[in-house]
Amino acid sequence: MSDFRQQALDYHEFPVAGKTAVSLTKPAQTSHDLSLAYSPGVAEPVREIAANPDDAYRYTNKGNTVAVISNGTAILGLGNLGPLASKPVMEGKALLFKRFANIDSTDIEVKHRTTADFINTVESIADTFGGINLEDIKAPECFEIERELIARCNVPVFHDDQHGTAIVTAAGMLNALEIQGKKIEDAIFVCLGAGAAAIACMTMIVKCGAQRENVYMLDRQGVIHTRREDINEYKALFANNTDKRTLQDVIKDADVFLGLSGADLLTADDIALMAPNPVIFACSNPDPEIKPEIAHSIRKDLIMGTGRSDYPNQVNNVLCFPFIFRGALDVRASQINDEMKIAAVKALAAIAKEPVPAEVLAAYPDVDSMTFGPEYVLPKPMDPRLLRNIASAVSQAAIDSGVAVLDKVPTDYSL
Ligand SMILES: NC(=O)C1=CN([C@@H]2O[C@H](COP(=O)(O)OP(=O)(O)OC[C@H]3O[C@@H](n4cnc5c(N)ncnc54)[C@H](OP(=O)(O)O)[C@@H]3O)[C@@H](O)[C@H]2O)C=CC1
Ligand SMILES: CC(=O)C(=O)O
Ligand SMILES: [Mg+2]
Numbered sequence: 339m340s341d342f343r344q345q346a347l348d349y350h351e352f353p354v355a356g357k358t359a360v361s362l363t364k365p366a367q368t369s370h371d372l373s374l375a376y377s378p379g380v381a382e383p384v385r386e387i388a389a390n391p392d393d394a395y396r397y398t399n400k401g402n403t404v405a406v407i408s409n410g411t412a413i414l415g416l417g418n419l420g421p422l423a424s425k426p427v428m429e430g431k432a433l434l435f436k437r438f439a440n441i442d443s444t445d446i447e448v449k450h451r452t453t454a455d456f457i458n459t460v461e462s463i464a465d466t467f468g469g470i471n472l473e474d475i476k477a478p479e480c481f482e483i484e485r486e487l488i489a490r491c492n493v494p495v496f497h498d499d500q501h502g503t504a505i506v507t508a509a510g511m512l513n514a515l516e517i518q519g520k521k522i523e524d525a526i527f528v529c530l531g532a533g534a535a536a537i538a539c540m541t542m543i544v545k546c547g548a549q550r551e552n553v554y555m556l557d558r559q560g561v562i563h564t565r566r567e568d569i570n571e572y573k574a575l576f577a578n579n580t581d582k583r584t585l586q587d588v589i590k591d592a593d594v595f596l597g598l599s600g601a602d603l604l605t606a607d608d609i610a611l612m613a614p615n616p617v618i619f620a621c622s623n624p625d626p627e628i629k630p631e632i633a634h635s636i637r638k639d640l641i642m643g644t645g646r647s648d649y650p651n652q653v654n655n656v657l658c659f660p661f662i663f664r665g666a667l668d669v670r671a672s673q674i675n676d677e678m679k680i681a682a683v684k685a686l687a688a689i690a691k692e693p694v695p696a697e698v699l700a701a702y703p704d705v706d707s708m709t710f711g712p713e714y715v716l717p718k719p720m721d722p723r724l725l726r727n728i729a730s731a732v733s734q735a736a737i738d739s740g741v742a743v744l745d746k747v748p749t750d751y752s753l
Contacts, residue, residue, distance in 0.1 A: 340480075357430060358432045358443075363399075383397035391516075396536070401468045403466075404442075404444075404663050405470050405471065406428045406431045406432055406433055406435070406444070406446065407446045407470060407472055408421065408424045408473045409449075409731050411476040412622030414474065415601060416624075428446070428447060433665065434659070435660050436593045438724065439661055443471075448460070453482060453542070460483075460614050461487060467493060468493055468667050469493050470496070472495065472496065472498065472499075473495065473497075474499060478742070480497055481536045484496075489530065494674045495546075496662070500661060501538055501658075501674070502658040504679070505622070505655075505679055506657045506686065507619060508542045508545075508683045509682075509683045509684075509690075511546070511594070511619070511727035513691075513716065517641060517715065520617075522546060524549075524593075525548060527552060527592065528556070528592045528596070529553060529596050530556050530585065530595070530596070530598070531557070531598035532562055532570070532573045536596070537572050539596060550576070551578065553578070554588040556599075561583050562576055562577050566579065567661050585603075589609075589612060590612075591611070592613060592616070593617065594618075595608075595620070596619050596621070597620040598624055602735055605616075609633055609637060610637065612637075616637075617640070617641045619643040619651075620640070650714065651714070651716060652716065657686060661725055662682050664732075665732025665736065666736060668747070669736050669740050669744045669746070674737075675739050677738070677739040678735045682731065682732055685732075686724070689721065689723050689724065690717050694709075694717075697720070701718070702720070703719060721723075733747040
């Protein structure tokens with residue numbers, strides 16, 4: 339067994355199984371404490387909440403709790419391995435919520451027969467939480483699931499693989515194109531993958547200025563084009579009127595490759611065909627569409643990003659979901675709307691252009707330099723500015739767009 343594999347297994351197994359636990363926020367030492375925490379004292383907030391449901395935010399943990407919910411149908415790039423196998427990833431998301439935004443999170447893995455069953459299950463438990471983070475649910479079902487749950491739930495519902503990924507990818511893309519001296523409206527994009535993450539990322543990149551006709555999207559059958567009859571309504575949004583059919587047809591002279599598909603699907607020969615100064619975000623996890631070592635060995639003029647923590651330019655939704663939920667929870671937003679998402683894109687992209695605090699440099703002793711450029715198009719996950727800058731921009735956007743219950747952006751973001 340490889341050393342890293344054993345380390346990863348040991349990390350999850352010892353000293354206790356798993357990565358999260360519940361901790362108490364109130365004293366529970368004396369019989370008086372118990373009489374307050376449980377019977378008879380607990381009856382008082384029960385009565386208050388029954389009379390006024392909003393009091394759940396006052397007397398329970400609802401307002402700072404997000405459920406991370408999956409059915410395990412698209413676990414990272416590993417595929418449909420079922421709900422239980424997705425649990426380490428969902429616990430991982432809960433760890434990240436707590437570590438980066440002090441949000442308490444519960445992972446919930448749902449076994450279900452139909453999409454309707456899944457939707458009904460999540461709807462039934464949604465009021466328990468301040469927000470719902472859907473995770474690793476495959477396309478196309480994820481689109482209906484999110485749409486229905488947004489309509490039916492009273493708290494924000496956010497499919498992280500769609501919108502968290504789209505926000506981070508768009509921010510990184512705007513910065514990478516700027517560094518490469520390319521205009522987004524002129525750039526030719528190749529997107530390998532046409533699922534949850536790919537459709538949302540390209541939709542956001544088009545909102546940021548890319549021309550829809552300059553986007554070539556591919557699934558397992560090749561280029562998505564207008565004469566294909568096997569594509570769903572979501573892929574159809576990216577159908578191009580083109581005779582190009584294969585990855586090799588479209589990668590020639592492309593400015594950007596975005597991978598949201600699977601491991602090792604882009605070759606060195608493909609990269610050699612791209613336009614000068616290309617941008618390659620190979621975001622499949624855990625293994626990217628092409629290894630950075632291979633890409634860099636083929637050409638020196640590229641900007642390379644992956645979803646992983648162990649290479650420069652980590653393009654991963656961890657740079658978004660803890661902070662966008664922090665911003666939404668802080669003003670009790672009823673939804674996470676486009677205004678809040680665009681505010682997150684701008685706030686994230688801007689951080690990469692600012693000087694990096696010493697504590698961030700200290701957290702990454704192996705990184706030589708963190709200056710806006712080809713090896714640093716996005717801030718690092720350990721950067722404390724992510725919390726303050728993104729959460730405050732998102733809260734403000736929620737207030738400005740009329741979806742916030744509270745009208746003050748917090749000033750204290752200490753963890
Ligand atoms: N870095 C990050 O932050 C994130 C990365 N991702 C990564 O993106 C990938 C997709 O995730 P997600 O969108 O949630 O999953 P989905 O199941 O919704 O979509 C997967 C897509 O990839 C396509 N695909 C799979 N294998 C191939 C192949 N051999 N050739 C062409 N297309 C292929 C599928 O094609 P078809 O439609 O024909 O089945 C489908 O369109 C995963 O690897 C995941 O790790 C996802 C979210 C965040
Ligand atoms: C990062 C992530 O959410 C994924 O790869 O699915
Ligand atoms: Mg995911």
